[in-house]
Amino acid sequence: MRMYGFLAVVMITLLAAAPALAKPIVIKFSHVVAVDTPKGQAAEQFKKLVEERSNGDIKVEVYPNSSLFNDKDVMAPLMTNAVQMAAPSFSKFTKFAPSLQLVDLPFLFDDSDHLHRVLQGEVGQKMRNAVGKKGLVGLAFWDNGFKQLSANKPLLLPKDAEGLKFRIMSSKVLEAQFKAVGANPQVLPFSEVYSALQQGVVDACENPLSNFYTKKFYEVQSDLTISNHGYLGYLVVTNKIFWNKLSDQQRELVSQAMKEATEYGNGLAQKMNQSYLQKVKDSGKTTVHNLTPEQRKAWKEKMVTIYPEFYDVIGKDLIDAAIAAGNQ
Numbered sequence: 001m002r003m004y005g006f007l008a009v010v011m012i013t014l015l016a017a018a019p020a021l022a023k024p025i026v027i028k029f030s031h032v033v034a035v036d037t038p039k040g041q042a043a044e045q046f047k048k049l050v051e052e053r054s055n056g057d058i059k060v061e062v063y064p065n066s067s068l069f070n071d072k073d074v075m076a077p078l079m080t081n082a083v084q085m086a087a088p089s090f091s092k093f094t095k096f097a098p099s100l101q102l103v104d105l106p107f108l109f110d111d112s113d114h115l116h117r118v119l120q121g122e123v124g125q126k127m128r129n130a131v132g133k134k135g136l137v138g139l140a141f142w143d144n145g146f147k148q149l150s151a152n153k154p155l156l157l158p159k160d161a162e163g164l165k166f167r168i169m170s171s172k173v174l175e176a177q178f179k180a181v182g183a184n185p186q187v188l189p190f191s192e193v194y195s196a197l198q199q200g201v202v203d204a205c206e207n208p209l210s211n212f213y214t215k216k217f218y219e220v221q222s223d224l225t226i227s228n229h230g231y232l233g234y235l236v237v238t239n240k241i242f243w244n245k246l247s248d249q250q251r252e253l254v255s256q257a258m259k260e261a262t263e264y265g266n267g268l269a270q271k272m273n274q275s276y277l278q279k280v281k282d283s284g285k286t287t288v289h290n291l292t293p294e295q296r297k298a299w300k301e302k303m304v305t306i307y308p309e310f311y312d313v314i315g316k317d318l319i320d321a322a323i324a325a326g327n328q
């Protein structure tokens with residue numbers, strides 16, 4: 001009888017301990033930029049909120065700086081659920097969902113309010129639907145900022161870019177944009193840009209200031225032009241295998257944390273890029289050039305000639321809707 005009593009106590013203890021022993025759900029979140037960037041900070045905030053609110057039942061492992069995968073390679077493990085989340089720039093979706101190249105179109109957005117109106121409206125929903133058809137779930141749009149041009153010479157007019165090898169993300173729009181000014185675009189993963197610039201594999205690139213500074217491109221580019229010619233932002237995605245396995249409660253918790261992390265990161269983006277501009281100047285290694293209105297107009301006139309090439313791929317309706325949202 002004493003033996004049965006002992007066994008009962010053991011069973012009760014084990015059952016009570018079971019929830020604590022249950023493995024936490026793990027979200028591997030892969031990205032390619034430094035922690036001290038808008039995306040890096042938003043990812044850390046998301047981790048903090050999810051882990052606090054789930055009492056450790058959901059763990060978020062953030063892998064910055066391409067430490068798990070670079071952007072090109074992350075799509076396959078994301079689809080098979082080896083990675084649960086990533087926040088690639090729109091350009092990196094080109095093969096899966098070509099319409100997302102909308103955001104790459106040069107001189108499309110007047111400012112970030114214009115971009116936000118587009119992403120928060122019907123156009124943004126269509127972009128999320130496009131990745132939904134490929135087994136992914138678009139969770140949020142994260143900001144970085146407007147891109148600036150850099151090289152080892154001042155880029156003041158389009159003719160200054162002629163013949164230069166420009167590193168680009170994997171987007172046909174970006175390829176066409178640089179061809180339009182007589183440059184030679186070359187696709188490279190973000191993790192390889194510094195060494196490619198250092199070794200002269202490419203001569204020039206385009207980046208928001210946070211990426212330019214945190215990846216130390218100012219060490220290998222003597223001139224930076226504040227061109228604000230295009231936008232770089234992200235679509236945070238998970239896959240449906242992972243998403244559908246979560247309980248309703250867990251999905252709600254993750255969605256709410258994502259919403260708050262998005263507000264947090266997007267609130268930081270503009271300020272961060274501004275402060276990195278000062279740091280680039282303070283480095284004393286890169287000369288910063290501001291374009292006159294005439295010079296900026298000259299870049300615009302050349303680059304916007306590519307729009308009709310993408311009416312079919314992106315959808316003329318999406319392009320027109322995005323343009324129209326600028327005059328509100």
Ligand code: LMR
Pocket residue numbers: 032033071088089144169189190211232
């Ligand atoms: C790039 O490849 O230049 C960007 O996508 C990097 C990033 O994620 O901001």
